Amino acid sequence: MDMFRKHNHKFGWRHSEGGRDKDSDDEQSDCEAKAKSEGVDRPAETRGRASEPLISTTSLFPGSSTSRHRNASSASSRSRAPSPQPTQADTPPPLDPLGLTSVHTFPDPILDIIFVHGLGGTSIGTWSWGRDPANFWPTWLGADVELSRSRVFTFGYDAYFANQYSSSNILDFAKDLLFRMKTFSSEDQRGGPPIGKAYIIGKPDKQYADMIARVSAMVFLATPHKGSAYAQTLNSILKAVPGGSAKAYVAELEKNSASLQDINEQFRNICEDLELVSFHETLKTSLGPGVKKLLVDKDSSILGYPGETSSGLVADHHGMAKFKDPFDSNYIDVRNVLRYLMKKVVNKEGTDQGKFLLRSLSASRHPLLNSKAALTRGKQLQISNTPEPMAMALVDPLIMKRLTDLLGIPENFDDDLEYFVERTMPGSCQWLLRRQSFQDWSSDDPNNPDLLWLTGNPGSGKSTLAGFVITSLMKNFLSGTCCYHFFLAGNQSKRTVSYLLRRVALQAALSHDVFRLRLLELHENTGIIFSQQKATIIWEKIFEGILFRLPSQSPLYWVFDGLDEAESPTELIRFLSKIGSATRVKVLLVSRATKDLLQDINLQLPATVHETISADDTSEDIRDYVRSLIRKILPSDHAQEDVIQSILAKASGSFLWVKLALDRIRDNWHTQDDIRTALTEIPEGMEPLYERMIEIIASQPPKPREMATRILTWVACSFRFLDIAELQVALTPEFTKFVNLKYTVEEICGHFVVVNKTKIVLIHQTARQFLLQKTSNLQIRIVDHEGHKHIAAVCVNFLSDASKWRRIFSAIQTRQQSKSSPVGDSALDEYPFLSYALSFWAYHVSRASVDSDEVLETVLTFLEDNCLLWINGVALSQNLRILTQAAQHLKTYAKRRARSASHRPVSFALARDAELRQWAIDLIRLVGRFGNNITESPSSVHKHVVPFCPKDSIISQSFGHVGHSAFSVTGMSSNSWDDCLARLAMGEDQTATKLLCKDTFFITLIGCDGTLIIWRSETCEEVRRIAHGEWVNHMASSKTSNLVATAGFKTTRVWDITTGEELYCLTKESHIRTKALAFGAKDDEILIAYDDCSIQCIDLATSKEKWRFLAKDPGSEDHNCARFMSFSPDSTQIVIVFRGKPVLVWSIQPQPSIHIPPKRCVCTEDKFALDGDTWNAPEVALWHPVTDHLLILYEDTKILHWNIIDDEQLQYDHIGARAMVLSPDGNLLLTSDNNGTLSIWMVPEYRLTYRLKYDELVTDLAFSPEGTRFYDIRGTFCNVWEPDALIRPNDPDQEEMSSTYETIASEPVLSSDDNTRVPITALVCDSSGKFYCCGKEDGSVIMHDIKDGARVRKLPSHSSTVSVIKLAWSPSEKYFVSADDSGRIISKRLELPTAQKPKFSVFALFEKRIDEAVEHFLFSTRDEYLLIASPTTTYVMGLKSKQELCRLRHPFQKGGIWINHPTDPAILLRMHAGGEREYLWATLTPKDESPGASLEAFTLGEPTDVINRTVSIRSHWLVLETLANPTQTHSRFLNRHISLADLHSDDNNNNGAPSSTISKRHQIDGLAQHVRQLIGSFQDRVVFLDHHFWVCTWEVERVYRKHKRHFFLPKDWLSPMALGLLVLNGQGSVLCPRNGEVAVVKEGLKV
Secondary structure, eight states, X not given: OOOOOOOBOSOOOOOXXXXXXXXXXXXXHHHHHHHHHHTSOOOTTTSOOOOOOXXXXXXXXXXXXXXXXXXXXXXXXXXXXXXXXXXXXXXXXXXXXXXXXXXXXXXXXXXXXXXXXXXXXXXXXXXXXXXXXXXXXXXXXXXXXXXXXXXXXXXXXXXXXXXXXXXXXXXHHHHHHHHHHHHHHHHHSSOOOOOHHHHHHHXXXXXXXHHHTTEEEEEEESOOTTXXXXXXXXXXXXXXXXXXXXXXXXXXXXXXXXXXXHHHHHHHHHOTTSEEEEEEEOSOEEEETTEEEXXXXXXXXXXXXXXXEEEEESOOTGGGGXXXXXXXXXXXXXXXXXXXXXXXXXXXXXXXXXXXXEXXXXXXXXXXXXXXXXXXXXXXXXXXSSXXXXXXXXSOHHHHHHHHHHHTOOTTTTHHHHHHHHTOOTTTTHHHHHOHHHHHHHSOOTTSOSEEEEEOOTTSSXXXXXXXXXXXXXXXXXXXXXXXXXXXXXXXXXXXXXXXXXXXXXXXXXXXXXXXXXXXHHHHHHOOOGGGSOHHHHIIIIIITTGGGSOOSSOEEEEEEOGGGSSOHHHHHHHHXXXXXXXXXXXXXXXXXXXXHHHHHHHHOTTOEEEEOOHHHHHHHHHHHHHHHHHHHSSSSTTHHHHHHHXXXXXXTOHHHHHHHHHHHHTSOSSHHHHHHHHHHSOXXXXXXXXXXXXXXXXXXXXXXXXXXXXXXXXXXXXXXXXXXXXXXXXXXXXXXXXXXHHHXXXXXXXXXXEETTEEEESOHHHHHHHHHSOTTSSSOOOHHHHHHHHHHHHHHHHTOHHHHHHHHHHHHHHHHTTSSOOSGGGGTTSTTHHHHHHHHHHHHHTSOOSSXXXXXXXXXXXXXXXXXXXXXXXXXXXXXXXXXXXXXXXXXXXXXXXXXXXXOOOGGGGGHHHXXXXXXXXXXXXXXXXXXXHHSTTHHHHTSGGGSOTTSHHHHHHTTTTOXXXXXXXXXXXXXXXXXXXEEOSTTOOOOEEEEETTEEEEEXXXXXXXXXXXXXXXXXXXXXXXXXXXXXXXXXXXXXXXXXXXXXXXXXXXXXXXXXXXXXXXXXXXXXXXXXXOTTSSEEEEEETTSEEEEEETTTTEEEEEEEOSOTTOOOOOOOSEEEEOTTSSEEEEXXXXXXXXXXXXXXXXXXXXXXXXXXXXXXXXXXXXXXXXXXXXXXXXXXXXXXXXXXXXXXXXXXXXXXXXXXXXXXXXXXXXXXXXXXXEEEEEOTTOOEEEEETTTTEEEEEEEOOSOOOEEEEOTTSSOEEEEETTEEEEEOOGGGOOOSSOOHHHHHHHHHHHHHSOEEEEOOTTSOOEEEEEEOTTSSEEEEEETTSOEEEEETTTOOEEEEEOOOOTTSOEEEEEEOTTSOEXXXXXXXXXXXXXXXXXXOSSOOSOEEEEEEEEEOSSOOOEEEEOTTSSEEEEEOSSEXXXXXXXXOSEEEEEEOOSOSSOEEEEOSSOTTEEEEXXXXXXXXXXXXXXXXXXXOHHHHSOXXXXXXXXXXXXXXXXXXXXXXXXXXXXXXXXXXXXXTSEEEEEEEXXXXXXXXXXXXXXXXXXXXXXXXTTTTEEEEEEEETTEEEEEETXXXXXXXXXXXXXXXXXXXXXXXXXXOOHHHHHTOEXXXXXXXXXXXXXXXXXXXXXXXX
16 A cells, blocks of 8 residues: 655744754763763763654665765665665765755665754754764664665755845745655656655645655654744844844744644645654753753644654754764654554555655654655554554553553653663673573573573672663564563662552553553453552453463563562562463563572572673673773873772672772872872772761761761652752752752762762662661761651641642642643642652651650641641542551551550650541541542542541541531431441342452342342442343352353353353253352363362353363262362362361362372361261361462361461461451451451461451451452341451551551451441431431331431331331421332321420321332322322322322333422323323323323433433423433443423413423433432522532523532442432432431532
8 A cells, every 4th residue: 555755844943053063062061071970981872862853765766776966876786685784875975965865775675764854954964963974873774673674865955044045935845855756756766755845735746646645654853833932033033143034934933824824734634644753852942041941842743633643752952853872762762663664564565666655754853844745645554463562652642641540650661771771881781692591581492491580799780781681672673572670779669569560561551552452441341440459460450361361473571670679579479480471471580699589489480590690790891881981080091000900909890889989089080199099098898888988978068968968868768769859849948049959969978879860869779778777886877767757847847838738739720620731640740849748758757766756746737737738739649549558657657656655754645646546547538438539629628528527537626627618417426437338238128149359340149040230349339230040159250351150050151241241151960069160361261160079171162161070089989069169279279178078179180191189188186087977067268369278167167277288287266257258469368257247367377457346147258359348248238348457558668567567467456337227218308408207127217307317206117027118298298108118108197396296296197008119109289189109000199088089000101200280289290201291180080181282292212211310490390310221220321311391381371271281391411421310409400419429500501501519428328229319408408328327418509
């Protein structure tokens, strides 16, 4: 398919080349100076940041490999076989020629790349670092393995600002470009380099059409598509210069000029088939002393067209087109773009000579004047079916944002690699490439090992070596994907295995199309956010579930450095031992060889090849390193060799020691005595060297010494690396008005600290260990706890400026809501140190000194005054995990204080330790109850949270009295937090038998009819129901996908729970029962264990049996049925529990060749029992998810912990369990006893950490996947529990692990839940808003005072065996009626309280029983009649006669409602989806039998539509919610509409006489998408609940424009039953049942 090349219609504007050359030279000098100051050569990989305008095309000129501006290549050169090496043309051409110039040729090329400079630029100088033609980087493409088969051209045109005679404009340049292309095309049968304007004028022109048709893509580098604000300034300068003149082409670059708008509009219409890539500058350009500006801002650099890919380069405008060497990361980004585009072209088009492909990278800083005119017509590449690497820079920014949010990894995740690559000297590390073990590891030979472990001493260059390997692998772009991670002790979050896995997943997603799509699909289907998940879930879902199932011909390379600095190396090693991938995964581990690592790797990864980095390996690299730096330090060769030999003699293979030693010499080299003294004073070994560095710092004057000490404290104790700007703010309380903090840090800190870009980092991890552990007896002391104390105080004080931060936070939220500001951490970047202080102050508190009460008092004062403001700031970052982590840090500090209490004098502060723990609890509860709402609206924490907090909570005590909220909540008797998040009824007295947690869902199984109810974990709302169709006794889920299997008597079915679709149905023999289910590793097979001890493996695709295994000894006559069976986590073993027999564990043999007997677990008291004796009966056996140990529960409630491999048993008699379940990570055991009390135990110590007393028998238990919540089934309810005791640290730091877990284990939380309150099943308010009545599950009806929820009186009740389901109160408040689920109806007459009778009087009116449940009550407006509606019959009772007056069988569609006529009290209306009909109250006969008079002429709903809810507004308007398919719970919000019925239509008002057709309806477009549930009306406004559970109002109008949010409901109020009973009274109070009581939100609609 022919493809097009495009020319740049937007122009990049820049200063004159002369000025830029100076800037470039200055930049080069700065880089060299910085390299000298650091004592190392600036590595090639990171020197220089620039990108240029390129146009890449397939070979444009068939049969020719020369330019008419160069000597033609010989015929022999054209006949050579293709070679990846550059040809003789790969040298820069004569300086700055005009026209088209060839700089690299290749026989039979498949691609042409054309460089087009910007205005004021030149064809060679624009692309050369320092304007030195030797640095002309387009020639480097010829040496690139993948791009060498292309030809490279540069195009020059006369756009010099100094040419006073030039009057050319963009159109002239575009025509010149087309002419050059055409003339090339005429000579060589191909085309030349077009650009934007050239493409526009060339595409419709027949003489250029064939050439233009070959263009495939364009890449723009800092091209001002929308113009530049500096164009007019430039022309003014040009006119002012003697001999100068304004330029037409510059004028056309002014912001939104007519020329640019015309070009953009034309370009937009013809570029739909073109691949477009735009790079923008990210650094400001120096315009003079102290003046820096972005010359072309991001908005102008990006076209904004559909399909365009954009990214930034770390460069200013001058640096966008210049790269210092082939290892420059900007060059790599641009090169990877070309590689990617070439791959797409080759894959799509092939390489036949009849067609060609042209890619264009259009000029960056000074964009090519007419590049858009040369636009291409390239087709979009379809995503391949196998993972193919692609350039990371080409991922759509929106997709990139989704990935980083999903995985919780910042976009600049490669900063660590860049840091270590910068420290790599060119030519070093080559020894590793010669090492046979590395060659074997990196080869594709399937017989070679996949795991290599490199170990070395501290400072031996391990991380630099890892960086070298990574960049080497990444250079070979098509050979596979290299993912990497550096564990850094200075950044706590990067030390976790969870972070590593998420980072690897992001890198893989950026490189593999299919993996990226599957990962995003998983998120869309389940809603799972991996940034909040534990490492085990990430491994199972992302790696085992997706990545390892995608085949690829190329291996995946993983390089992990600093394994010894990881928080949990053992966990990572365990994951690596489980790799089973369709694509080969090759892993390189780099670390110190610690004892624990040696043991773990030898045990779990025995095939790992272990190589040690010796001093001999690195000796040549160190020698070259020393020589290189000595030459820069010493101005002459005199004595260089002696110094080199002296350094090498003491180096002992340590690069770190060498660097620090050379830093000392650099400061003392002026005389030979200086050098000799410096060499003598440099001690051997790192620790003596560090001590000498401390002495140097101590020898400074007092102020620099104090400043250096403080800086070292910050750098050594900070949670992560600080930016220079952050450190400057942090130091401000003590030191102000720094001239240049970067220079100060490097000068006064004794070389302990280096500046990596903008980050302040310690020279090495050993330096941190020395500073924190070895300085107690030195002149400069860094005391760990005191350092954290100081940092905590600085953070807290920084956040305590309430008026300032309230104003700033409000402004940030306003910008976010208007979409003009980023969301997340980047929203806080404008304020240095803010993000750090918000996130980590509590971390420093946890490690601060406990010897005094100062820290405690500071923290409590801060929380009492500014806690809500702090939460507001955290919510703006969109990361509420900060709050739960802070809570854990506060708990840790409180525990440390408790342990040290005996060593401190008694003080008042000791009594306040409990307050600190209470703050920790409240923070956890706040996230659980209000987290989503606070994240969505951060400022809501000030107004909407406190009223919902219990009265005894410390948040309520601190902020409940200061007027933070305008509304109040009454009616709840509990003054403390409730551990129960929700109680969920299965419906219609159905009882669940089993529980299963799956990703972001949990599932309850109603075993009797095989119904699965899928609930959403976040909101506890029912998503859908799945019907198996028969009794189901077992269900199981896949660990890696959305599949769930259910087993019944006759069939086993497999479902996708995200869609409810049945995927497979497998028949089974009915005489055997399923006891266990498990999915295969790839979810393509299912294992089924039956009670006859047979295990069957079935291929799901074919429904055929693959194998069957019988877990019995040969010839066994034992026909006992298994009581319980369970597959091991890897499905290679199965445990079988029989009544009265030992527990057996069989190794599953799909094709047994020899009999392997089972392993038997015999408890201590049964050791000598015989077969006929009575054994202690086991009931359940659980596999530990990590260790593969077994936990066996016996009938006498004891638990046996069985180490199967070593056959070791530990027996625990104190637990008293009846049922049990393990958390997904195996650290917690949840048990229930015979009374229903729940207990949580730490494993493997089996120490109690939490106990909940609840007097009702438990049917089943389950932990949530993250282990922070658990579920139980009791009776007809599923309870959701979320105690704060389960919120544990994520990957706790090893230093704190013991104390933190000791806190959880040794201080059990004892709780109770009052389950004596009977659930409320019906609710109604009186018309005056003073009272409400609630009907309950026990048949009682109770009246309450709405003011305080006090009980007024009990109305005559129904039977205690039935539930009250409907209540109604007449408008006059004289009559009351109730109905229960047995069909019994009781009506009472009420007498309101008077001065003489202060209490309600109740009199019997009538009782009635019908055959169906009541759906609806309606009193007539004059209290004459009562209407009772059931599904098939409607009754009218006379309130005076107390008799039934009439009844009516329903001849019309279901789903209608009855309302009173708005004006005629003798008439009522039957409203349904299609219209309404009038009936007489007295007879229930239609008022007018004529269909035309009684039914609307139009139909809003289908015949199956039903009215779900209505809201009446002063008898004038009726708002109707109509559902198209009400039986589908999960789709009810998708198939509905809301309409407005005008009950007083003027068109139907006939001289005041009642009309026969009452209403006119108008569908309210746009409202339904916001409404979750209609509640009622207040002051002519509709009140409803939105999808985020905010109570909102909408002012009635015929067209929806907006609605107003007032307050949100806490998560523990959101049970479906409670939401279904929400009531709004006439005073605007919202009533919501909760735990047998009614919560009343007053004045909420005034907020």
